[in-house]
Amino acid sequence: MNRTLVKKRIKWFTVFIMILVWPAHLLAMEPQQCPQPRFTKKAPEKIYDLMNPVESTTANLKKGKMLYQTRAKPMPCKLCHGTSGDGSGPMAGGFTPPPRNFTCAETINGVSDGQLFWIIKNGSPGTGMPAYKSLRDEQIWQILLYVRQLAQ
Numbered sequence: 001m002n003r004t005l006v007k008k009r010i011k012w013f014t015v016f017i018m019i020l021v022w023p024a025h026l027l028a029m030e031p032q033q034c035p036q037p038r039f040t041k042k043a044p045e046k047i048y049d050l051m052n053p054v055e056s057t058t059a060n061l062k063k064g065k066m067l068y069q070t071r072a073k074p075m076p077c078k079l080c081h082g083t084s085g086d087g088s089g090p091m092a093g094g095f096t097p098p099p100r101n102f103t104c105a106e107t108i109n110g111v112s113d114g115q116l117f118w119i120i121k122n123g124s125p126g127t128g129m130p131a132y133k134s135l136r137d138e139q140i141w142q143i144l145l146y147v148r149q150l151a152q
């Protein structure tokens with residue numbers, strides 16, 4: 001294959017990828033509702049009543065932020081919950097119910113630490129919220145310190 005042909009193919013391939021990615025970005029722009037309807041299954045009583053045992057220090061908040069924005073496996077929370085936490089991540093459009101809007105104090109402040117911890121650890125069955133088995137308990141609590149700060 002000569003070089004012009006290769007260049008042409010690369011160009012068309014790029015255009016093709018951009019067409020695929022474009023609608024995802026359009027869907028991603030809208031924040032989720034506030035107050036947000038919430039039908040998530042309740043955590044077992046003992047877990048529901050847990051309070052975040054990890055201290056709200058700058059170091060812990062920083063670790064939580066890193067996990068939320070980039071490090072968490074299989075994928076960072078921001079892909080669904082959005083960089084600002086308003087539920088507008090690039091993957092959010094694909095899910096019913098939609099991702100939780102962490103910026104919505106009215107909804108999120110009424111939900112206990114233990115409940116949020118439980119769903120991060122085990123996922124929300126029948127929804128797009130995956131179980132984060134790769135995270136240690138301490139890491140989940142660090143993420144929660146960060147997530148609580150996003151509520152306005």
Ligand code: HEC
Pocket residue numbers: 038039040041067068072075076077078079080081091095097098099100111115116117119120124127128129130132143
């Ligand atoms: C693939 C998309 C996706 C990713 C990635 C994702 N979530 Fe979610 N999340 C959802 C959806 C969808 C819901 C709504 C589930 C429901 O209504 O029960 C949700 C709900 C939640 C809830 C609400 C629980 C409740 O009881 O109200 C919390 C907390 C949460 N996610 C935390 C996280 C954290 C932390 C991460 C990253 C470690 C993360 N999520 C990654 C899609 C995602």
